[in-house]
Amino acid sequence: MVSSRSRLVQPSVTFGLSAKAKTMKKQGIDVISFGIGEPDFHTPESVKQAARDAIDANKTGYTPSIGEPDLRQAIKDKLEKENGLTYELSQIAAGNGGKGVLYHIFLSLLDPSDEVVIITPYWVSYPEQVRLCGGVPVFVQCDPHTFAIDSEDLKAKVSAKTRIILINSPSNPCGVVYTEEQLRLVADLAQQHNSYILSDEVYEHFYYGEKPRSIASLHEDAYARTIIVNAVSKTYAMTGWRIGFVAAADKEVIAAYSRLQDHTQSNPCSIAQWAAVEAYTGSQDSVTVMRDAFRKRRDSMVQLLNAIPGLHCATPEGAFYCFPRYELAMPSLQLAEQLLEEAHVVVMPGEPFGLEGYLRLSYAVADEHIPAGIERLHAWFAAHPVI
Numbered sequence: 149m150v151s152s153r154s155r156l157v158q159p160s161v162t163f164g165l166s167a168k169a170k171t172m173k174k175q176g177i178d179v180i181s182f183g184i185g186e187p188d189f190h191t192p193e194s195v196k197q198a199a200r201d202a203i204d205a206n207k208t209g210y211t212p213s214i215g216e217p218d219l220r221q222a223i224k225d226k227l228e229k230e231n232g233l234t235y236e237l238s239q240i241a242a243g244n245g246g247k248g249v250l251y252h253i254f255l256s257l258l259d260p261s262d263e264v265v266i267i268t269p270y271w272v273s274y275p276e277q278v279r280l281c282g283g284v285p286v287f288v289q290c291d292p293h294t295f296a297i298d299s300e301d302l303k304a305k306v307s308a309k310t311r312i313i314l315i316n317s318p319s320n321p322c323g324v325v326y327t328e329e330q331l332r333l334v335a336d337l338a339q340q341h342n343s344y345i346l347s348d349e350v351y352e353h354f355y356y357g358e359k360p361r362s363i364a365s366l367h368e369d370a371y372a373r374t375i376i377v378n379a380v381s382k383t384y385a386m387t388g389w390r391i392g393f394v395a396a397a398d399k400e401v402i403a404a405y406s407r408l409q410d411h412t413q414s415n416p417c418s419i420a421q422w423a424a425v426e427a428y429t430g431s432q433d434s435v436t437v438m439r440d441a442f443r444k445r446r447d448s449m450v451q452l453l454n455a456i457p458g459l460h461c462a463t464p465e466g467a468f469y470c471f472p473r474y475e476l477a478m479p480s481l482q483l484a485e486q487l488l489e490e491a492h493v494v495v496m497p498g499e500p501f502g503l504e505g506y507l508r509l510s511y512a513v514a515d516e517h518i519p520a521g522i523e524r525l526h527a528w529f530a531a532h533p534v535i
């Protein structure tokens with residue numbers, strides 16, 4: 149019998165659909181996928197070279213479990229230069245990708261029944277990680293058209309039981325970038341109820357309007373209670389390298405994080421750490437190239453989706469996903485399965501992201517897949533009109 153803890157976690161819908169798509173591809177079926185949450189670009193050459201150099205220099209042993217000082221220095225410099233935030237090295241720790249870092253933060257901060265306020269729609273792993281760490285996810289509604297935070301609902305959900313208010317801007321799955329006013333409301337409520345703010349900034353470089361601002365940069369109190377999580381995964385097309393980091397003014401948080409990581413994972417891959425140093429300190433041209441490509445693809449995908457009867461897609465301001473609403477009376481998981489089987493297109497259902505009646509499509513895919521894949525969806529929806 150497996151543990152009750154393991155049974156708290158739902159199986160991943162995304163993995164299920166991707167496995168089915170893989171089987172279909174093996175059978176020779178031409179499947180177009182908008183499912184994946186990673187850039188279709190390769191890791192920059194200079195970053196790959198830094199990894200080869202690290203191997204040749206035998207930088208292959210254990211490192212401090214929260215990362216080489218060189219990596220933490222590179223992260224410190226990045227935070228100063230890009231986010232206007234000053235941290236000491238003792239306020240920064242590296243870990244195994246954004247996901248591994250987030251999990252260890254929840255482990256570090258949550259006691260049984262502590263609440264984590266999560267804004268809908270959200271990245272699928274947040275509630276699962278919170279539950280695994282004994283916490284209780286509390287969901288806040290959003291505007292169904294713009295995905296702006298429902299301020300009244302946020303005010304109602306933050307309380308003395310709130311340990312963390314979690315924000316993710318730009319957001320996966322809906323691409324919303326929170327306005328300064330919204331960030332200020334989050335910061336005010338965190339101050340009133342003395343909670344931490346966890347700011348997941350993994351999509352910070354993928355924005356198509358104004359550059360998103362870190363909530364930690366609003367004012368001194370916000371800086372003091374914010375824990376920033378970021379990673380090289382999306383920014384530098386390095387999803388497989390597994391390097392993420394946490395920065396927090398509260399040194400106790402980093403000390404707790406470090407103690408836990410010592411006994412669970414030790415250091416993230418030493419070679420990947422040296423690659424990440426190059427990513428943060430070397431040329432940033434690859435980021436601009438990706439952002440420009442994603443902007444064009446976003447524009448084309450939004451336009452094509454909105455031409456489909458019964459689909460409504462807000463223009464995402466960041467990340468690399470469209471999150472259209474559909475009018476069919478069908479659960480999103482069933483719709484995604486049907487679209488895979490009948491239109492041979494992979495899309496993610498909205499339900500595991502906390503918003504039923506929506507689909508998530510990644511536009512971090514080859515240019516030509518967008519018109520071809522959306523054309524298939526168009527034909528499918530035209531054959532299934534809303535009655």
Ligand SMILES: Cc1ncc(COP(=O)(O)O)c(C=O)c1O
Pocket residue numbers: 185244245246247248271316319320348350379380381382387391392
């Ligand atoms: C919002 C968000 N945060 C964190 C992560 C984790 O990124 P990684 O663990 O690959 O660094 C992802 C990945 O999909 C994400 O979408």
